[in-house]
Amino acid sequence: xxxxxxxxxxxxxxxxxxxxxxxxxxxxxxxxxxxxxxxxxxxxxxxxxxxxxxxxxxxxxxxxxxxxxxxxxxxxxxxxxxxxxxxxxxxxxxxxxxxxxxxxxxxxxxxxxxxxxxxxxxxxxxxxxxxxxxxxxxxxxxxxxxxxxxxxxxxxxxxxxxxxxxxxxxxxxxxxxxxxxxxxxxxxxxxxxxxxxxxxxx
Amino acid sequence: xxxxxxxxxxxxxxxxxxxxxxxxxxxxxxxxxxxxxxxxxxxxxxxxxxxxxxxxxxxxxxxxxxxxxxxxxxxxxxxxxxxxxxxxxxxxxxxxxxxxxxxxxxxxxxxxxxxxxxxxxxxxxxxxxxxxxxxxxxxxxxxxxxxxxxxxxxxxxxxxxxxxxxxxxxxxxxxxxxxxxxxxxxxxxxxxxxxxxxxxxxxxxxxxxxxxxxxxxxxxxxxxxxxxxxxx
Numbered sequence: 001x002x003x004x005x006x007x008x009x010x011x012x013x014x015x016x017x018x019x020x021x022x023x024x025x026x027x028x029x030x031x032x033x034x035x036x037x038x039x040x041x042x043x044x045x046x047x048x049x050x051x052x053x054x055x056x057x058x059x060x061x062x063x064x065x066x067x068x069x070x071x072x073x074x075x076x077x078x079x080x081x082x083x084x085x086x087x088x089x090x091x092x093x094x095x096x097x098x099x100x101x102x103x104x105x106x107x108x109x110x111x112x113x114x115x116x117x118x119x120x121x122x123x124x125x126x127x128x129x130x131x132x133x134x135x136x137x138x139x140x141x142x143x144x145x146x147x148x149x150x151x152x153x154x155x156x157x158x159x160x161x162x163x164x165x166x167x168x169x170x171x172x173x174x175x176x177x178x179x180x181x182x183x184x185x186x187x188x189x190x191x192x193x194x195x196x197x198x199x200x201x202x
Numbered sequence: 203x204x205x206x207x208x209x210x211x212x213x214x215x216x217x218x219x220x221x222x223x224x225x226x227x228x229x230x231x232x233x234x235x236x237x238x239x240x241x242x243x244x245x246x247x248x249x250x251x252x253x254x255x256x257x258x259x260x261x262x263x264x265x266x267x268x269x270x271x272x273x274x275x276x277x278x279x280x281x282x283x284x285x286x287x288x289x290x291x292x293x294x295x296x297x298x299x300x301x302x303x304x305x306x307x308x309x310x311x312x313x314x315x316x317x318x319x320x321x322x323x324x325x326x327x328x329x330x331x332x333x334x335x336x337x338x339x340x341x342x343x344x345x346x347x348x349x350x351x352x353x354x355x356x357x358x359x360x361x362x363x364x365x366x367x368x369x370x371x372x373x374x375x376x377x378x379x380x381x382x383x384x385x386x387x388x389x390x391x392x393x394x395x396x397x398x399x400x401x402x403x404x405x406x407x408x409x410x411x412x413x414x415x416x417x418x419x420x421x422x423x424x425x426x427x428x429x430x431x432x433x434x
Binding site (some may be wrong): 010011114117118119120136144145149151153155181187190191193194195196197198200 | 256318
């Protein structure tokens with residue numbers, strides 16, 4: 001998961017890299033909406049093919065495609081199995097393929113857009129909110145930090161789980177959850193101090 | 203060199219139901235030397251002293267100024283000139299990749315994403331990290347992470363660098379590497395450290411014990427005082 005979230009951006013000069021962030025986000029929204037709205041099992045492989053072509057156009061390395069697909073696969077398998085039980089095989093296949101397509105479409109955006117490009121775009125889009133007292137830079141930075149904090153939080157979760165196991169307390173949720181929450185809050189405090197020290201948000 | 207001035211500064215924290223605890227007793231210091239080390243035992247008040255310099259900790263009484271600017275009243279202006287390096291770089295590196303983290307530091311000073319990217323790559327190259335520009339910050343070694351954190355601080359061209367135990371989590375080779383980078387800075391350096399070899403290479407060493415400055419002088423005098431404290 002940390003590999004998926006961290007360093008996903010692949011620098012490059014493809015058409016998708018050169019497109020403005022706004023166009024890419026709108027395109028992703030339109031494609032995602034189509035995938036969700038069109039309820040036809042015959043459309044699902046077409047959408048998957050389109051998103052695979054997009055990933056190829058963005059020259060996303062196969063390894064990254066596999067990592068992203070692996071993350072979504074687990075959810076897609078569970079969702080597909082439930083759909084099979086409730087509605088049958090056709091619906092299950094459609095749900096499974098649609099979820100993979102959504103994951104790949106999102107991957108094409110994140111692989112061709114750096115976090116800082118995203119922050120700049122979000123800050124631009126949030127500018128009108130200035131009139132109601134919202135700082136656009138802070139809004140954009142908050143989103144970026146939320147994304148950036150995920151790998152660190154996952155690392156803390158792993159360390160805390162290992163520490164609980166080492167003490168033979170792996171079946172005790174308190175031995176895992178309490179230090180995990182304390183460490184995440186402490187890390188948030190430290191990161192806040194570090195941002196403050198860098199003058200970000202002054 | 204800039205002048206860091208602590209004028210009768212004290213820091214106290216409230217203890218629930220038990221009054222207050224003094225974490226830095228009334229301290230008056232004027233630091234103008236290029237490299238000043240602060241040494242002392244864990245919990246003695248060293249980090250508090252360092253954090254006062256860019257307003258991360260506010261004095262309960264007294265004033266801290268950097269080149270005449272009060273760190274509480276003119277906090278934003280002071281932080282533009284004082285860079286801060288933390289013990290654990292993981293808390294300091296908040297962006298996914300190395301180049302993006304340096305770009306974050308440059309947001310305030312370099313307008314335009316292309317110019318920022320170019321400058322960030324130059325900064326990374328200056329610290330021997332150009333090969334890792336697009337790597338995840340989580341994939342770096344401890345020494346590389348600390349070097350990246352330092353690069354992010356230096357990208358904004360501060361006049362003072364405060365480093366709070368920057369080598370505590372590092373092995374000997376990386377301690378040497380980071381120490382060499384810090385002591386070679388053209389900026390004024392305030393270095394909080396447990397590494398007496400590093401402290402010995404500074405121009406002035408301040409010893410803090412139990413929230414008080416107990417020695418302040420040349421490295422030889424101050425380190426001798428500190429080792430006598432530890433040995434007794």
